Amino acid sequence: MDFGNILSLALGEIVTPTTAAYALAALGLAVHFGYSGLLNFGQAGFMAVGAYGFAISTLTFKVPFVVGFLIALLCSVTFGLLLGVPTLRLRADYLAIVTIAAAEIIRYIVTTNTLFRVTGSADGLSSFQREFDSFNPFPAGTYIFGWSNREFYVRIVSWTIVILCAVLVWLLMRSPWGRVLKGIREDENAVRSLGKNVYAYKMQALVIGGILGALAGLLFTLPRGSVQPANYATELTFFLWTVLLLGGMSTVLGPIVGAMIFWVVLSLTQNLLAGLIESGAITFLSIVQAGQLRFILVGLALMLLMIFRPQGVFGNKKELAFA
Amino acid sequence: MSETNDQNPGNIDYMTDSRAIAVGENLPGCKKRDPILVADNVTRNFGGISAVDVEHLEIPRHKITALIGPNGAGKTTLFNLLTGFDTPHSGAWTFEGKDIAGVSSYKLARMGMVRTFQLTKVMGKLTVMENMRLGAAQQPGERLSKALFKNIWGGREREITKQADVLLEKFKLDAKKDDYAASLSGGQRKLLEMARSLMVQPKLVMLDEPMAGVNPALTQSLLDHIKNLKAEGMTVLFVEHDMNMVRHIADWVVVMAEGRIVAEGPPGEVMKDPAVIDAYLGAHHDVDLGDAQGIRELEAELEADEESIVGTEDAGIIAPEAVEAHLEEEEGR
Numbered sequence: 217m218d219f220g221n222i223l224s225l226a227l228g229e230i231v232t233p234t235t236a237a238y239a240l241a242a243l244g245l246a247v248h249f250g251y252s253g254l255l256n257f258g259q260a261g262f263m264a265v266g267a268y269g270f271a272i273s274t275l276t277f278k279v280p281f282v283v284g285f286l287i288a289l290l291c292s293v294t295f296g297l298l299l300g301v302p303t304l305r306l307r308a309d310y311l312a313i314v315t316i317a318a319a320e321i322i323r324y325i326v327t328t329n330t331l332f333r334v335t336g337s338a339d340g341l342s343s344f345q346r347e348f349d350s351f352n353p354f355p356a357g358t359y360i361f362g363w364s365n366r367e368f369y370v371r372i373v374s375w376t377i378v379i380l381c382a383v384l385v386w387l388l389m390r391s392p393w394g395r396v397l398k399g400i401r402e403d404e405n406a407v408r409s410l411g412k413n414v415y416a417y418k419m420q421a422l423v424i425g426g427i428l429g430a431l432a433g434l435l436f437t438l439p440r441g442s443v444q445p446a447n448y449a450t451e452l453t454f455f456l457w458t459v460l461l462l463g464g465m466s467t468v469l470g471p472i473v474g475a476m477i478f479w480v481v482l483s484l485t486q487n488l489l490a491g492l493i494e495s496g497a498i499t500f501l502s503i504v505q506a507g508q509l510r511f512i513l514v515g516l517a518l519m520l521l522m523i524f525r526p527q528g529v530f531g532n533k534k535e536l537a538f539a
Numbered sequence: 540m541s542e543t544n545d546q547n548p549g550n551i552d553y554m555t556d557s558r559a560i561a562v563g564e565n566l567p568g569c570k571k572r573d574p575i576l577v578a579d580n581v582t583r584n585f586g587g588i589s590a591v592d593v594e595h596l597e598i599p600r601h602k603i604t605a606l607i608g609p610n611g612a613g614k615t616t617l618f619n620l621l622t623g624f625d626t627p628h629s630g631a632w633t634f635e636g637k638d639i640a641g642v643s644s645y646k647l648a649r650m651g652m653v654r655t656f657q658l659t660k661v662m663g664k665l666t667v668m669e670n671m672r673l674g675a676a677q678q679p680g681e682r683l684s685k686a687l688f689k690n691i692w693g694g695r696e697r698e699i700t701k702q703a704d705v706l707l708e709k710f711k712l713d714a715k716k717d718d719y720a721a722s723l724s725g726g727q728r729k730l731l732e733m734a735r736s737l738m739v740q741p742k743l744v745m746l747d748e749p750m751a752g753v754n755p756a757l758t759q760s761l762l763d764h765i766k767n768l769k770a771e772g773m774t775v776l777f778v779e780h781d782m783n784m785v786r787h788i789a790d791w792v793v794v795m796a797e798g799r800i801v802a803e804g805p806p807g808e809v810m811k812d813p814a815v816i817d818a819y820l821g822a823h824h825d826v827d828l829g830d831a832q833g834i835r836e837l838e839a840e841l842e843a844d845e846e847s848i849v850g851t852e853d854a855g856i857i858a859p860e861a862v863e864a865h866l867e868e869e870e871g872r
Contacts, residue, residue: 384687392678392696393686399662399673405624406660406732410674411648411739412681420683 222487228361229479236374237263237436238478240381242459242471244428250465251389252421253401255312258299259429259456261319264448265295266430267437268326268335274344276334281347285434292430295322296423304418311422319453327445340444348438370439377435378472381428386468388424397421398466458518464531473529481517485510553601554770560599560791565804568595575600575743575774576621576652581630583616590616591627592798598743603765603775605785605806608795614778615657617795618747622654623647634743649676651742657751657778659728661735663721667712670720670731671703672696674738703738710734710764726757733764744768746777750784762788782810831866838862 229235241259248254256262269291274284299318303311326335335341354365363371388394396417399407404414437443455478463474489506492498501509527533562570574597583591591613598604606614619625621632623644631640634652648654662670672678678699679685680692707713710730715723720731729749736744749765750758765788768775779785785792785806792809794802801814809815838859841849848854855861 387687388683391686391689392672392680392692393683395665395669395673396681398665398669402662402664403660406656406662407673408624408644409622409648409654409656409660410735411645411653411676413643413645 218491222484222491225487226480226483229483230476231371231375232479233370233374233435233439235475235479236371236378237432238456238459239432239472239475240378240435241429241432242456242463242475243378243381243385243468244425244432245456245460246465246467246471247385247421247425247428250460250467250470251394251401252397252418252425253308254304254418254422254425255308256315256422256425257312257450257453257457258315258317258319259425260448260450260452261315261322262292262295262426262429263433263436263452264319264322264326264443264445265291266433267443267448268322268341269430270434271341271344271437271443272334274347275341281351284344288430288434289427292426293423296426297419300419300422304415304422316450316453319448320450323445323448335445338445340442342442344443345438345441374435374439377431381431382468382472385428389468393417455514458514461518461521461528464528466532467528467530470528470530477529478514482510482514485513553772554766556601560602560805561803565808567800567803569597569803571597571599573600574598576632576634576776578621578632579630581617581620581627581632583613583620583625583627589798591620593617593630593800596793596800598774598776599791600774601769601772602790603769603777603788604791604793605789606776606778606793606795607780607782607785608801611797612795613798614795615747616798618654618745618778622652622745624654648739648741651740652745653736653739653741653743654745655732655736655747655749657747659725659732661720661723661728661731663719665720666717667707667720667723667731668700668703668716670735671707671716671738672699674735675699675702676739699738706734706737709767711760726753729753729757729761730764733761737768741773743774743776746775748778748780750779750781758784786810831870834862834866 241263244262245256245259248256248259266288269288270284273279273287274281279287295318299311299314303314325331326340327338328335329337331337349366349369352366352369354369356365359365359368389397396407396412399410399412400414400417404418408414433448436447459474459478460471461474462477463470463472486507489498489501489509490503493501493503493506521528558572560571562572576596576598578593578596580595581591581593582589606617608614616625620627620630623639623642623646626641631638633639634647634650637650639647639650639652662673665673678692678695680689680696685691704713704716707716710733712723712727712730712734715727720728723731733744733746733749746765749761753761762784765775765777769790789806792802792804792806793800794809794812794815796814802809802812804812838849841847842859843850849857849859
């Protein structure tokens with residue numbers, strides 16, 4: 217077993233575009249749940265809307281990159297409004313039910329065979345990233361950590377977006393606007409009695425978190441150059457929740473560091489188990505079973521986390537949202 | 540406060556103003572000299588039970604009005620209806636002459652009608668100071684379009700903080716201002732809720748059971764705070780159970796029972812009103828049920844009472860004969 221290799225693989229996960237996408241989507245959830253108390257169980261749906269919005273407008277309607285990008289964001293805003301209008305006047309749990317169902321509806325629609333020409337059905341869509349790649353300013357060659365120029369480019373773009381969004385969320389949450397959101401998280405009737413339009417604030421928060429989700433969907437698909445419905449199933453939403461709880465709900469750094477920890481741990485357990493199985497130390501598991509086992513471990517870790525450190529890595533225990 | 544001066548052109552001292560509150564007799568639903576809130580035919584049913592059925596109610600400006608009545612009389616429901624937290628089946632009501640039926644609760648608060656809740660609502664995971672700042676009106680930074688730019692809202696934020704500091708000192712919460720509100724005691728939370736509602740700079744403060752679950756020492760300070768609101772030119776409407784409290788601070792008392800207003804008037808007068816005593820204590824409150832003699836007296840009274848089932852065929856186990864037999868058995872032991 218090559219520990220050096222396992223470790224470098226795990227550390228490499230810290231900066232992958234996928235980690236960045238998870239961080240950004242979890243940041244959206246932090247805006248939803250951590251700051252506003254909106255239970256969104258359909259963040260995978262927002263990501264899918266962003267990814268498909270971009271891919272379909274690029275491939276079917278042949279729009280330029282920037283237009284496709286804006287369409288993707290517009291789609292997520294529409295999706296957020298559609299979900300918010302009927303549910304935000306109701307109790308928080310209704311939003312949870314509606315979002316989880318809506319995310320599944322999106323996934324089933326894009327999987328429908330009738331729409332094969334537009335959505336590619338279960339195969340998904342690919343090669344819509346060419347224009348994005350053409351913006352790559354780095355000449356071909358090998359960069360730090362042995363990355364190719366494209367690998368280097370997508371990492372720079374992904375993390376720039378994550379950092380920009382994190383700064384934006386931080387600025388918003390320290391403002392009086394953010395204070396009203398936190399008030400709504402605690403008790404919306406009290407905030408209403410103080411003359412704030414709670415419904416509008418909740419809608420704004422839902423849409424902003426949704427836009428972050430759509431951006432995350434783009435970060436998730438552009439580097440891969442393909443989008444498949446199977447990637448946007450409910451488990452994605454629950455991984456995002458794990459990331460959020462791991463890092464701390466009402467923090468900006470929490471979701472980002474949470475995503476890094478999540479992917480490092482997944483990679484470490486996968487490679488360690490594979491190494492142990494190959495070297496014959498573990499005989500009762502196959503490599504495939506080991507792949508499943510690490511997700512069982514994720515569930516276990518989440519339970520332990522909630523029991524022993526419910527505020528996450530960065531969270532403030534006094535400001536914890538469950539109590 | 541400039542607010543106070545606007546409302547007080549003749550420099551009347553609200554604490555000593557002794558002009559009559561009502562126009563004419565002090566009857567339920569009577570007209571007031573200067574009403575701030577007027578409600579007409581407000582009704583609300585819960586599954587066939589009429590929780591509130593108020594024909595006419597006027598709340599006098601610059602006065603402390605107490606809304607009293609037994610549990611289930613519909614006081615809190617009326618509060619919720621007037622403040623837009625619940626929708627009535629019918630009715631119209633105006634605040635300072637403006638029709639506010641169906642206006643959403645947050646707009647009412649902006650118009651200067653602020654309420655507190657029976658179950659205290661403080662934001663436990665915000666600091667005391669943040670709770671106070673949340674109450675302030677006209678903070679441009681609460682708009683998403685301006686939230687990113689501290690130079691736009693920073694100035695107003697400093698004003699708000701100054702205003703909050705003054706209020707917190709008045710309510711003796713200044714030492715706690717950086718603590719999370721969840722760490723406050725029940726009484727301190729009541730104080731914080733009241734202080735926070737004053738951040739809105741309201742004209743009418745509606746307090747839903749401000750004294751519930753508060754110890755006697757703190758009750759006294761709460762009463763003083765309520766009196767101060769009047770001194771500063773605000774109108775107060777509060778729900779309360781304790782008649783002694785009401786007698787101390789209220790200028791006007793409105794009594795509700797079974798959703799209706801049964802009596803109105805100055806506290807001294809209302810408390811002698813038979814309808815009030817009936818609603819609060821029951822018609823036969825002066826009978827001691829601890830001994831057989833008292834029970835016999837009550838039976839005799841009930842038999843004479845037209846409304847009681849005692850003395851009719853439906854009396855069952857409370858019929859005089861049955862009770863008499865039971866009492867004799869008890870005495871025989």
